[in-house]
Amino acid sequence: MPTRRNIYFYHKRDEEMMEKVSPLYNLAKEHDFNIVTDYRKANIIVSVGGDGTFLQAVRKTGFRDDCLYAGISTTGSLSLYCDFHLDDTAKMVEAMTYEQVEVRRYPTIEVTIDDQTSFQCLNEFSIRSAIIKTFVIDVLIDDLQFETFRGDGMIVATPTGSTAYNKSVNGSVVDPMLPCMQVSELASLNNNRYRTLGSSFILSGSRKLTLKVVQDGNDHPTMGMDNEALSIQHVEKIDVRLSEKIIKTVKLKDNSFWEKVRRTFL
Ligand code: NAP
Ligand code: MN
Numbered sequence: 001m002p003t004r005r006n007i008y009f010y011h012k013r014d015e016e017m018m019e020k021v022s023p024l025y026n027l028a029k030e031h032d033f034n035i036v037t038d039y040r041k042a043n044i045i046v047s048v049g050g051d052g053t054f055l056q057a058v059r060k061t062g063f064r065d066d067c068l069y070a071g072i073s074t075t076g077s078l079s080l081y082c083d084f085h086l087d088d089t090a091k092m093v094e095a096m097t098y099e100q101v102e103v104r105r106y107p108t109i110e111v112t113i114d115d116q117t118s119f120q121c122l123n124e125f126s127i128r129s130a131i132i133k134t135f136v137i138d139v140l141i142d143d144l145q146f147e148t149f150r151g152d153g154m155i156v157a158t159p160t161g162s163t164a165y166n167k168s169v170n171g172s173v174v175d176p177m178l179p180c181m182q183v184s185e186l187a188s189l190n191n192n193r194y195r196t197l198g199s200s201f202i203l204s205g206s207r208k209l210t211l212k213v214v215q216d217g218n219d220h221p222t223m224g225m226d227n228e229a230l231s232i233q234h235v236e237k238i239d240v241r242l243s244e245k246i247i248k249t250v251k252l253k254d255n256s257f258w259e260k261v262r263r264t265f266l
Pocket of ligand 2: 052
């Protein structure tokens with residue numbers, strides 16, 4: 001099926017980068033790939049940069065679950081989303097010429113703000129106070145009032161996002177073969193008046209998490225979807241659940257999740 005070979009490259013368009021990626025374009029052409037400039041026509045989406053670039057590539061192309069994504073690193077080392085070095089063309093050719101490409105599936109989360117705007121995240125949804133004062137969030141699990149959080153903010157991470165922001169606040173690293181989401185605190189206030197669980201917790205893929213921002217004046221937090229800030233400022237209620245849409249990447253010999261964790265952190 002020739003349409004399976006439509007490839008879209010996502011990267012910076014400055015002169016230096018264009019020079020760096022031109023061998024990639026040639027390689028793709030040599031192997032009978034059809035390079036498309038409209039990502040909607042692509043079956044394969046290749047990001048060239050770092051993990052941050054991969055997150056943007058997925059977001060800007062609309063979290064396509066009918067496409068295969070691949071990350072090519074320009075930083076000199078492989079990372080969580082980048083399985084190819086820019087200059088290791090032999091490995092790319094090997095991947096391109098596989099008869100049947102096996103895929104890895106990464107769960108994503110779906111976030112809905114005030115029952116109106118919805119978006120997906122591949123790493124995490126984050127919410128934090130935009131002022132020096134703490135802010136207060138009621139945390140509900142499947143509509144059960146679970147705790148009242150007071151502090152800097154919270155992070156809801158996907159399994160692949162568990163090694164990013166979530167890890168910096170002592171969250172666990174989660175195997176992406178588990179469809180779930182992890183909730184972590186940012187500097188919660190804990191004393192005789194205010195109490196939260198204090199540790200991160202992991203919710204099954206069938207749960208719904210609701211964050212209700214208590215409207216006490218500090219209700220204009222900063223919200224982030226992966227590496228992009230949300231333009232919405234005022235918020236009352238946030239619902240987070242596992243999305244039905246997954247992100248597919250190429251499964252290679254050396255890129256199991258735990259291989260990635262080892263090469264990145266150990
Ligand atoms: P950035 O500030 O450059 O990212 C911080 C670092 O996280 C970069 O080294 C980035 O890799 C790496 N990274 C991204 N996704 C990762 C993942 N799933 N596992 C392990 N490392 C990962 O911003 P960015 O590159 O646009 O990345 C956005 C992400 O940064 C957010 O989604 C959030 O997870 C994370 N973040 C972390 C903190 C923190 O740890 N205190 C604060 C804010 C945001 P590259 O250099 O390859 O891009
Ligand atoms: Mn980055």
